[in-house]
Protein backbone atom coordinates (compact mmCIF):
# COMPACT_ATOMS: atom_id res chain seq x y z
CA UNK A 1 0.00 0.00 0.00
CA UNK A 2 2.75 2.34 0.97
CA UNK A 3 4.39 1.82 -2.40
CA UNK A 4 1.11 2.55 -4.19
CA UNK A 5 0.54 5.64 -2.06
CA UNK A 6 4.06 6.85 -2.78
CA UNK A 7 3.61 6.22 -6.50
CA UNK A 8 0.31 8.13 -6.46
CA UNK A 9 2.01 11.02 -4.65
CA UNK A 10 4.80 11.06 -7.25
CA UNK A 11 2.27 11.13 -10.09
CA UNK A 12 0.38 14.01 -8.44
CA UNK A 13 3.61 15.93 -7.81
CA UNK A 14 4.74 15.39 -11.38
CA UNK A 15 1.31 16.52 -12.71
CA UNK A 16 1.36 19.65 -10.58
CA UNK A 17 4.92 20.39 -11.66
CA UNK A 18 4.15 20.04 -15.38
CA UNK A 19 0.89 22.00 -15.16
CA UNK A 20 2.59 24.64 -13.05
CA UNK A 21 5.34 24.97 -15.57
CA UNK A 22 2.80 25.46 -18.38
CA UNK A 23 0.97 28.07 -16.32
CA UNK A 24 4.25 29.79 -15.56
CA UNK A 25 5.15 29.87 -19.25
CA UNK A 26 1.85 31.52 -20.00
CA UNK A 27 2.35 34.01 -17.21
CA UNK A 28 5.71 35.04 -18.69
CA UNK A 29 4.50 34.96 -22.25
CA UNK A 30 1.28 36.87 -21.68
CA UNK A 31 2.73 40.29 -20.92
CA UNK A 32 4.69 40.26 -24.18
CA UNK A 33 1.90 41.70 -26.33
CA UNK A 34 1.30 44.33 -23.64
CA UNK A 35 4.99 45.23 -23.63
CA UNK A 36 4.94 45.44 -27.42
CA UNK A 37 1.96 47.72 -27.48
CA UNK A 38 3.63 49.80 -24.77
CA UNK A 39 6.74 50.06 -26.90
CA UNK A 40 4.79 51.11 -29.95
CA UNK A 41 3.02 53.77 -27.92
CA UNK A 42 6.35 55.08 -26.67
CA UNK A 43 7.88 55.14 -30.12
CA UNK A 44 4.83 56.55 -31.84
CA UNK A 45 6.05 60.16 -31.73
CA UNK A 46 9.35 59.02 -33.23
CA UNK A 47 7.46 57.65 -36.19
CA UNK A 48 6.28 61.06 -37.32
CA UNK A 49 6.00 60.76 -41.10
CA UNK A 50 9.47 60.73 -42.62
CA UNK A 51 8.48 63.57 -44.94
CA UNK A 52 8.39 65.96 -41.96
CA UNK A 53 11.92 65.14 -40.87
CA UNK A 54 14.50 67.75 -41.84
CA UNK A 55 17.26 65.13 -42.04
CA UNK A 56 17.84 62.78 -44.95
CA UNK A 57 20.91 60.61 -45.27
CA UNK A 58 22.52 61.13 -48.66
CA UNK A 59 25.60 58.96 -48.27
CA UNK A 60 25.14 56.41 -45.54
CA UNK A 61 28.08 54.45 -44.26
CA UNK A 62 28.05 50.97 -45.76
CA UNK A 63 27.19 49.37 -42.45
CA UNK A 64 24.05 51.42 -41.91
CA UNK A 65 20.53 50.81 -43.03
CA UNK A 66 17.49 53.07 -43.37
CA UNK A 67 17.17 56.75 -44.03
CA UNK A 68 16.52 57.82 -40.50
CA UNK A 69 18.40 56.08 -37.71
CA UNK A 70 15.97 54.82 -35.09
CA UNK A 71 16.29 56.91 -31.95
CA UNK A 72 17.52 55.15 -28.85
CA UNK A 73 14.51 53.44 -27.29
CA UNK A 74 15.46 54.86 -23.93
CA UNK A 75 15.00 58.43 -25.13
CA UNK A 76 11.79 57.93 -27.09
CA UNK A 77 9.57 59.04 -24.18
CA UNK A 78 11.69 62.19 -23.83
CA UNK A 79 11.07 62.93 -27.47
CA UNK A 80 7.38 62.48 -26.91
CA UNK A 81 7.58 64.91 -24.02
CA UNK A 82 9.63 67.37 -26.02
CA UNK A 83 7.06 67.43 -28.81
CA UNK A 84 4.14 67.74 -26.43
CA UNK A 85 5.74 70.52 -24.44
CA UNK A 86 7.14 72.69 -27.13
CA UNK A 87 6.41 71.33 -30.56
CA UNK A 88 10.13 70.91 -31.08
CA UNK A 89 11.06 74.39 -30.00
CA UNK A 90 13.44 75.79 -27.43
CA UNK A 91 14.04 74.66 -23.89
CA UNK A 92 15.15 77.41 -21.56
CA UNK A 93 16.81 74.94 -19.22
CA UNK A 94 19.28 72.32 -20.27
CA UNK A 95 17.14 69.25 -20.80
CA UNK A 96 18.08 65.71 -19.95
CA UNK A 97 20.40 64.37 -22.58
CA UNK A 98 19.92 61.08 -24.31
CA UNK A 99 21.56 58.40 -22.26
CA UNK A 100 25.02 57.55 -23.51
CA UNK A 101 24.32 54.45 -25.53
CA UNK A 102 25.35 51.18 -23.97
CA UNK A 103 27.23 50.37 -27.14
CA UNK A 104 28.98 53.75 -27.10
CA UNK A 105 32.35 52.16 -27.79
CA UNK A 106 33.00 53.31 -31.34
CA UNK A 107 34.14 50.82 -33.94
CA UNK A 108 37.82 50.21 -34.53
CA UNK A 109 39.38 52.71 -36.90
CA UNK A 110 39.66 51.66 -40.51
CA UNK A 111 42.03 52.95 -43.15
CA UNK A 112 40.54 55.53 -45.52
CA UNK A 113 41.59 54.83 -49.08
CA UNK A 114 39.69 57.78 -50.57
CA UNK A 115 41.87 60.51 -49.08
CA UNK A 116 45.08 60.83 -51.08
CA UNK A 117 48.17 61.02 -48.96
CA UNK A 118 46.49 60.15 -45.71
CA UNK A 119 45.56 56.50 -45.21
CA UNK A 120 44.39 57.40 -41.70
CA UNK A 121 42.04 60.15 -42.78
CA UNK A 122 38.75 60.67 -40.96
CA UNK A 123 36.88 61.29 -44.19
CA UNK A 124 33.12 61.74 -44.03
CA UNK A 125 31.22 58.80 -42.56
CA UNK A 126 27.80 60.03 -43.60
CA UNK A 127 26.29 63.01 -45.40
CA UNK A 128 22.83 64.09 -44.31
CA UNK A 129 20.77 66.58 -46.27
CA UNK A 130 19.03 69.14 -44.10
CA UNK A 131 15.68 70.58 -45.11
CA UNK A 132 15.55 73.81 -43.09
CA UNK A 133 11.89 74.56 -43.82
CA UNK A 134 10.31 75.93 -40.65
CA UNK A 135 13.68 76.46 -38.92
CA UNK A 136 14.47 73.16 -37.18
CA UNK A 137 16.72 73.31 -34.12
CA UNK A 138 19.75 71.08 -33.61
CA UNK A 139 21.89 70.49 -30.55
CA UNK A 140 20.67 68.85 -27.39
CA UNK A 141 21.76 71.70 -25.14
CA UNK A 142 18.58 73.45 -26.29
CA UNK A 143 16.69 71.40 -28.87
CA UNK A 144 15.44 67.87 -28.51
CA UNK A 145 13.51 67.23 -31.68
CA UNK A 146 16.08 65.59 -33.91
CA UNK A 147 18.25 62.86 -32.44
CA UNK A 148 19.80 61.77 -35.74
CA UNK A 149 23.36 60.84 -34.80
CA UNK A 150 24.38 57.24 -34.32
CA UNK A 151 26.77 56.27 -31.53
CA UNK A 152 30.27 57.37 -32.46
CA UNK A 153 29.09 60.04 -34.92
CA UNK A 154 30.32 63.61 -34.68
CA UNK A 155 29.36 66.90 -36.38
CA UNK A 156 32.21 69.43 -36.35
CA UNK A 157 31.25 73.11 -36.05
CA UNK A 158 33.52 76.16 -35.91
CA UNK A 159 32.40 79.65 -34.85
CA UNK A 160 33.48 83.29 -34.90
CA UNK A 161 35.84 83.27 -37.91
CA UNK A 162 37.09 83.90 -40.43
CA UNK A 163 40.40 84.97 -38.93
CA UNK A 164 43.89 85.15 -40.40
CA UNK A 165 46.12 82.13 -39.78
CA UNK A 166 43.62 80.46 -37.45
CA UNK A 167 40.83 79.67 -39.90
CA UNK A 168 43.36 78.57 -42.56
CA UNK A 169 44.97 76.25 -39.96
CA UNK A 170 41.59 74.64 -39.28
CA UNK A 171 40.93 74.37 -43.02
CA UNK A 172 44.31 72.70 -43.55
CA UNK A 173 43.58 70.15 -40.81
CA UNK A 174 40.15 69.37 -42.27
CA UNK A 175 41.67 69.03 -45.76
CA UNK A 176 44.39 66.72 -44.46
CA UNK A 177 41.61 64.43 -43.22
CA UNK A 178 39.32 64.93 -46.25
CA UNK A 179 36.53 65.77 -43.86
CA UNK A 180 33.81 68.43 -43.69
CA UNK A 181 32.55 70.85 -41.06
CA UNK A 182 30.04 73.66 -40.56
CA UNK A 183 31.33 77.21 -40.05
CA UNK A 184 29.37 79.97 -38.34
CA UNK A 185 31.25 83.18 -39.25
CA UNK A 186 30.68 86.60 -37.73
CA UNK A 187 29.49 89.08 -40.39
CA UNK A 188 32.10 91.74 -39.64
CA UNK A 189 34.91 89.20 -39.70
CA UNK A 190 33.67 87.87 -43.02
CA UNK A 191 33.73 91.42 -44.47
CA UNK A 192 37.29 91.83 -43.24
CA UNK A 193 38.46 88.46 -44.60
CA UNK A 194 36.45 87.65 -47.72
CA UNK A 195 39.41 85.76 -49.13
CA UNK A 196 39.45 83.32 -46.22
CA UNK A 197 35.67 83.08 -46.36
CA UNK A 198 35.92 82.01 -49.99
CA UNK A 199 38.52 79.38 -49.06
CA UNK A 200 36.05 77.86 -46.58
CA UNK A 201 33.38 77.70 -49.28
CA UNK A 202 35.79 76.36 -51.89
CA UNK A 203 36.77 73.51 -49.57
CA UNK A 204 33.14 72.36 -49.58
CA UNK A 205 32.26 73.12 -45.98
CA UNK A 206 28.83 74.41 -45.01
CA UNK A 207 28.83 78.10 -44.13
CA UNK A 208 26.04 79.47 -41.95
CA UNK A 209 26.14 82.73 -40.00
CA UNK A 210 26.47 84.04 -36.46
CA UNK A 211 25.19 87.66 -36.51
CA UNK A 212 26.89 90.83 -37.73
CA UNK A 213 28.88 91.74 -34.61
CA UNK A 214 28.42 88.85 -32.16
CA UNK A 215 26.23 90.65 -29.64
CA UNK A 216 23.91 88.93 -27.19
CA UNK A 217 20.58 89.23 -29.02
CA UNK A 218 18.59 88.68 -25.83
CA UNK A 219 19.70 92.16 -24.74
CA UNK A 220 18.46 93.90 -27.90
CA UNK A 221 15.06 94.92 -29.18
CA UNK A 222 13.51 92.50 -31.63
CA UNK A 223 14.16 94.87 -34.55
CA UNK A 224 17.78 95.45 -33.55
CA UNK A 225 18.25 91.71 -33.19
CA UNK A 226 16.74 91.06 -36.63
CA UNK A 227 19.08 93.71 -38.09
CA UNK A 228 22.06 91.93 -36.48
CA UNK A 229 20.94 88.58 -37.86
CA UNK A 230 20.21 89.82 -41.38
CA UNK A 231 23.34 91.96 -41.69
CA UNK A 232 25.33 88.90 -40.64
CA UNK A 233 23.59 86.75 -43.25
CA UNK A 234 24.18 89.32 -46.02
CA UNK A 235 27.80 89.91 -45.00
CA UNK A 236 28.70 86.23 -44.99
CA UNK A 237 26.91 85.69 -48.30
CA UNK A 238 28.78 88.64 -49.84
CA UNK A 239 32.16 87.53 -48.51
CA UNK A 240 31.58 83.94 -49.59
CA UNK A 241 30.87 85.12 -53.12
CA UNK A 242 28.21 82.46 -53.63
CA UNK A 243 25.36 80.59 -51.96
CA UNK A 244 25.63 79.98 -48.22
CA UNK A 245 23.70 77.68 -45.92
CA UNK A 246 20.43 78.57 -44.15
CA UNK A 247 22.13 77.75 -40.83
CA UNK A 248 22.41 80.10 -37.86
CA UNK A 249 23.94 79.97 -34.41
CA UNK A 250 22.94 82.51 -31.75
CA UNK A 251 25.89 84.22 -30.00
CA UNK A 252 26.48 82.77 -26.52
CA UNK A 253 23.66 80.32 -27.30
CA UNK A 254 21.08 82.84 -26.06
CA UNK A 255 17.82 82.12 -27.86
CA UNK A 256 15.10 84.78 -27.47
CA UNK A 257 11.79 82.99 -28.25
CA UNK A 258 10.57 85.65 -30.69
CA UNK A 259 13.76 85.19 -32.71
CA UNK A 260 13.32 81.41 -32.75
CA UNK A 261 9.96 82.13 -34.38
CA UNK A 262 11.60 84.56 -36.78
CA UNK A 263 14.20 82.02 -37.89
CA UNK A 264 11.37 79.57 -38.44
CA UNK A 265 9.68 82.07 -40.76
CA UNK A 266 13.00 82.55 -42.57
CA UNK A 267 13.39 78.76 -42.92
CA UNK A 268 16.80 78.89 -41.26
CA UNK A 269 17.98 76.00 -39.09
CA UNK A 270 19.18 76.95 -35.62
CA UNK A 271 22.28 75.25 -34.30
CA UNK A 272 22.90 74.97 -30.61
CA UNK A 273 25.32 72.22 -29.64
CA UNK A 274 25.35 68.80 -28.04
CA UNK A 275 28.27 69.97 -25.95
CA UNK A 276 30.48 73.03 -25.82
CA UNK A 277 34.24 72.48 -25.89
CA UNK A 278 34.72 75.80 -23.99
CA UNK A 279 37.83 76.13 -26.14
CA UNK A 280 37.59 79.92 -25.85
CA UNK A 281 38.74 79.56 -22.24
CA UNK A 282 41.78 77.51 -23.19
CA UNK A 283 45.27 78.63 -24.10
CA UNK A 284 46.91 75.27 -24.79
CA UNK A 285 45.98 73.06 -27.74
CA UNK A 286 46.21 69.94 -25.53
CA UNK A 287 43.41 71.32 -23.37
CA UNK A 288 41.14 71.63 -26.39
CA UNK A 289 41.90 68.07 -27.50
CA UNK A 290 41.31 66.68 -24.04
CA UNK A 291 38.09 68.64 -23.52
CA UNK A 292 36.54 67.49 -26.80
CA UNK A 293 37.62 63.87 -26.46
CA UNK A 294 36.50 63.64 -22.82
CA UNK A 295 33.04 64.98 -23.64
CA UNK A 296 32.70 62.72 -26.66
CA UNK A 297 33.62 59.75 -24.51
CA UNK A 298 30.96 60.80 -22.01
CA UNK A 299 28.14 61.37 -24.50
CA UNK A 300 29.20 58.89 -27.19
CA UNK A 301 28.34 61.23 -30.09
CA UNK A 302 27.44 64.81 -30.76
CA UNK A 303 27.46 68.18 -32.51
CA UNK A 304 30.71 69.71 -31.21
CA UNK A 305 31.03 73.47 -30.77
CA UNK A 306 34.52 74.88 -31.34
CA UNK A 307 35.97 78.19 -32.57
CA UNK A 308 38.22 78.56 -35.61
CA UNK A 309 38.73 82.07 -34.24
CA UNK A 310 40.63 80.67 -31.24
CA UNK A 311 44.38 80.24 -31.34
CA UNK A 312 44.39 77.07 -29.22
CA UNK A 313 41.73 75.41 -31.35
CA UNK A 314 43.50 76.25 -34.59
CA UNK A 315 46.72 74.78 -33.17
CA UNK A 316 44.87 71.69 -31.90
CA UNK A 317 42.80 70.99 -35.02
CA UNK A 318 45.13 68.56 -36.75
CA UNK A 319 45.87 66.50 -33.63
CA UNK A 320 42.24 66.56 -32.61
CA UNK A 321 41.19 65.05 -35.94
CA UNK A 322 43.86 62.38 -35.46
CA UNK A 323 42.40 61.70 -32.00
CA UNK A 324 38.92 61.34 -33.46
CA UNK A 325 40.19 58.91 -36.06
CA UNK A 326 42.10 56.88 -33.49
CA UNK A 327 38.97 56.79 -31.31
CA UNK A 328 36.93 55.35 -34.18
CA UNK A 329 34.60 58.34 -34.46
CA UNK A 330 32.85 59.13 -37.75
CA UNK A 331 32.18 62.62 -39.07
CA UNK A 332 28.67 63.41 -40.27
CA UNK A 333 28.40 66.31 -42.71
CA UNK A 334 25.11 68.23 -42.55
CA UNK A 335 24.62 69.44 -46.10
CA UNK A 336 21.93 72.08 -46.63
CA UNK A 337 19.21 71.18 -49.12
CA UNK A 338 18.82 74.83 -50.15
CA UNK A 339 20.83 78.01 -49.78
CA UNK A 340 19.79 81.01 -47.70
CA UNK A 341 17.98 83.91 -49.33
CA UNK A 342 19.37 87.27 -48.26
CA UNK A 343 17.20 90.38 -47.94
CA UNK A 344 18.12 93.02 -50.53
CA UNK A 345 17.98 96.00 -48.14
CA UNK A 346 20.56 94.36 -45.86
CA UNK A 347 22.75 93.44 -48.83
CA UNK A 348 22.87 97.17 -49.61
CA UNK A 349 23.37 98.14 -45.98
CA UNK A 350 26.49 96.05 -45.43
CA UNK A 351 28.12 97.48 -48.54
CA UNK A 352 27.30 101.03 -47.37
CA UNK A 353 28.80 100.17 -44.00
CA UNK A 354 32.03 99.37 -45.74
CA UNK A 355 32.27 103.11 -46.50
CA UNK A 356 34.20 102.41 -49.69
CA UNK A 357 32.20 99.86 -51.63
CA UNK A 358 34.84 99.63 -54.32
CA UNK A 359 37.61 98.66 -51.94
CA UNK A 360 39.61 95.65 -53.09
CA UNK A 361 38.42 92.39 -51.64
CA UNK A 362 41.89 90.92 -51.64
CA UNK A 363 42.35 89.06 -48.36
CA UNK A 364 44.19 90.94 -45.65
CA UNK A 365 46.74 88.15 -45.57
CA UNK A 366 47.74 88.96 -49.13
CA UNK A 367 47.83 92.73 -48.51
CA UNK A 368 49.68 92.70 -45.19
CA UNK A 369 52.45 90.37 -44.15
CA UNK A 370 54.37 90.32 -40.88
CA UNK A 371 58.04 90.69 -41.75
CA UNK A 372 59.33 91.31 -38.25
CA UNK A 373 57.95 90.77 -34.76
Ligand SMILES: [Zn+2]
Pocket residue numbers: 159160210214251252
Ligand atom coordinates in the same frame (compact mmCIF):
# COMPACT_ATOMS: atom_id res chain seq x y z
ZN1 LIG B 1 30.40 82.91 -31.15
